[in-house]
Amino acid sequence: MSDIIKTDICIIGAGSGGLSVAAGAVQMGADVVLIEKGKMGGDCLNTGCVPSKALLAAAHAAENARTAFQFGVDTGPVAIDFPRAMDHVHSVIAGIAPHDSVERFEKLGCRVIEAKAHFTGPNEVIADGKRIHAKRFVIATGSRAAVPPIDGIDAVPYFTNETIFKNRICPDHLLIIGGGPIGLEMAQAHQQLGAKVTVIEMATILPKDDPDLVAVVRDMIESSGISLYEKIKTKRVETHDDQIRVIIEHNGADITIEGSHLLIATGRKPTVDDLGLDAAGVTYSARGINVDKRLRTSNSKIFAIGDVTGGLQFTHMAGYDAGIVIRNALFRLPAKIDYKAVPWVTYTNPELAQVGLSETAAREKFGDAIRVVTWQYAENDRARAEARTKGFIKIVTTTRGKILGAGIVGHQAGELIGLWSLAISQKMKIGATAGMIAPYPTLGELSKRVAGAWYTPSLFSEKTRKIVRFLLKFG
Ligand SMILES: Cc1cc2nc3c(=O)[nH]c(=O)nc-3n(C[C@H](O)[C@H](O)[C@H](O)COP(=O)(O)OP(=O)(O)OC[C@H]3O[C@@H](n4cnc5c(N)ncnc54)[C@H](O)[C@@H]3O)c2cc1C
Numbered sequence: 001m002s003d004i005i006k007t008d009i010c011i012i013g014a015g016s017g018g019l020s021v022a023a024g025a026v027q028m029g030a031d032v033v034l035i036e037k038g039k040m041g042g043d044c045l046n047t048g049c050v051p052s053k054a055l056l057a058a059a060h061a062a063e064n065a066r067t068a069f070q071f072g073v074d075t076g077p078v079a080i081d082f083p084r085a086m087d088h089v090h091s092v093i094a095g096i097a098p099h100d101s102v103e104r105f106e107k108l109g110c111r112v113i114e115a116k117a118h119f120t121g122p123n124e125v126i127a128d129g130k131r132i133h134a135k136r137f138v139i140a141t142g143s144r145a146a147v148p149p150i151d152g153i154d155a156v157p158y159f160t161n162e163t164i165f166k167n168r169i170c171p172d173h174l175l176i177i178g179g180g181p182i183g184l185e186m187a188q189a190h191q192q193l194g195a196k197v198t199v200i201e202m203a204t205i206l207p208k209d210d211p212d213l214v215a216v217v218r219d220m221i222e223s224s225g226i227s228l229y230e231k232i233k234t235k236r237v238e239t240h241d242d243q244i245r246v247i248i249e250h251n252g253a254d255i256t257i258e259g260s261h262l263l264i265a266t267g268r269k270p271t272v273d274d275l276g277l278d279a280a281g282v283t284y285s286a287r288g289i290n291v292d293k294r295l296r297t298s299n300s301k302i303f304a305i306g307d308v309t310g311g312l313q314f315t316h317m318a319g320y321d322a323g324i325v326i327r328n329a330l331f332r333l334p335a336k337i338d339y340k341a342v343p344w345v346t347y348t349n350p351e352l353a354q355v356g357l358s359e360t361a362a363r364e365k366f367g368d369a370i371r372v373v374t375w376q377y378a379e380n381d382r383a384r385a386e387a388r389t390k391g392f393i394k395i396v397t398t399t400r401g402k403i404l405g406a407g408i409v410g411h412q413a414g415e416l417i418g419l420w421s422l423a424i425s426q427k428m429k430i431g432a433t434a435g436m437i438a439p440y441p442t443l444g445e446l447s448k449r450v451a452g453a454w455y456t457p458s459l460f461s462e463k464t465r466k467i468v469r470f471l472l473k474f475g
């Protein structure tokens, strides 16, 4: 226990947030110690974004084959080899892993310690028997699945995001408690790979998203054959022979749903246990570590970023937070977080993407002094050519045309939302997108057309017609 390492920055957690701080800081000349107790790359690489999107890609491939007949392409019955779909998932992880590896970070110049870390005081962390004293610490310990205290839950086997990607047998009937992004992405992935799926949600699905956009996803979920129960109380879970039973209360009566497997996808809890936060003088709650706008904790030499702060739990936000910390810790700039233009995407088919204020949030802030314009995928020629006509784009502006928020539900919505993130972060007006030349035929034209729709009432008004008729009198 006598080794003392003195360093500029000590980072606890090598997930999306910790790795971004480490890579940035070391390449800018700081001495960096990076500590990871599990797999390098954290949740996103090993048990989150990457495996979920890889499994969805396999599932969408199956669905595309099933629906290819509409293009005159007959595939015959589609056979799913579930273990090979999982092999695809793990080959994608393995392909990305070197980028997040101990070897790469050591090559960059970081000292990587593979052990569990905890604070022993305001300026000391211990890991692997080494005492680390740093000018600044960064806590980037992420989050884990929060399992609700449902009666009987401790006596039934269930998956969380940490175990579901290890499963190599296609469930006969996957029961999913929780209809957020994890629940819905996994529901669609498994349904398209051949499982029967039931989703049980205590509120409404995707409760953080615009209900008009969510309605399109709900329609897709239900029409694909997934059973969906919303506004439901889960009373109890139990095993029966080799099956799992979920007992729910529906319209005042108890209903028993029986399935072969259970996935819990009911949100996250921050990883704050056994970190010695009290010794470090860092305050926290069940939601996560408290931080100010510069991401400093109650101990100003210790920063916290990413999921552990309980904010917007996305990989791109952990990366964004990392940039704020680098500016504060390395350059002593008072950089502050600004979450006005944070996009997020749920990668179901159709995808649902959102950035800025939703219509509801905008009405709460501006009352009726907003304008809302929409444009349907069905009116986009590329969407028609690809038979992807479900969905629409919705833009919310001030009455003077400042863009406040954008929501898109439809094919490739996640690829389309970037333009609107930029527009909001740069405080652009709707005229900028209306005037943009969009290549034809692309889904990108949706953005131009919805912006054009903003001008339709004034452009094709009686007043404009009068002006045009007047000007035409002059030849
Ligand atoms: C199924 C699923 C799908 C997702 N899909 C997406 C998506 O498509 N897009 C998106 O943007 N986000 C997605 N997310 C969210 C995303 O994974 C997280 O927001 C992101 O990983 C958070 O990064 P982080 O660095 O804060 O934490 P993590 O990635 O969780 O990293 C924290 C690291 O800290 C380590 N650690 C914890 N305690 C200690 C300790 N005491 N000592 C040493 N090390 C420690 C952990 O082992 C872990 O490696 C998904 C999440 C899940 C679960």
Ligand SMILES: NC(=O)c1ccc[n+]([C@@H]2O[C@H](COP(=O)([O-])OP(=O)(O)OC[C@H]3O[C@@H](n4cnc5c(N)ncnc54)[C@H](O)[C@@H]3O)[C@@H](O)[C@H]2O)c1
Pocket: 148, 150, 177, 178, 179, 180, 181, 182, 183, 185, 200, 201, 202, 203, 204, 205, 206, 207, 234, 265, 266, 267, 268, 312, 313, 314, 344, 345, 346, 347
């Ligand atoms: N595409 C993406 O970017 C993506 C994908 C997956 C996860 N994530 C991130 O991971 C986070 C966690 O995802 P998540 O889906 O677990 O959490 P979530 O908090 O977003 O959704 C959980 C859902 O479970 C419901 N729920 C909670 N307790 C319940 C109970 N007892 N019975 C029935 N329903 C219950 C909630 O009402 C909610 O709709 C997300 O919020 C997001 O930040 C992102």
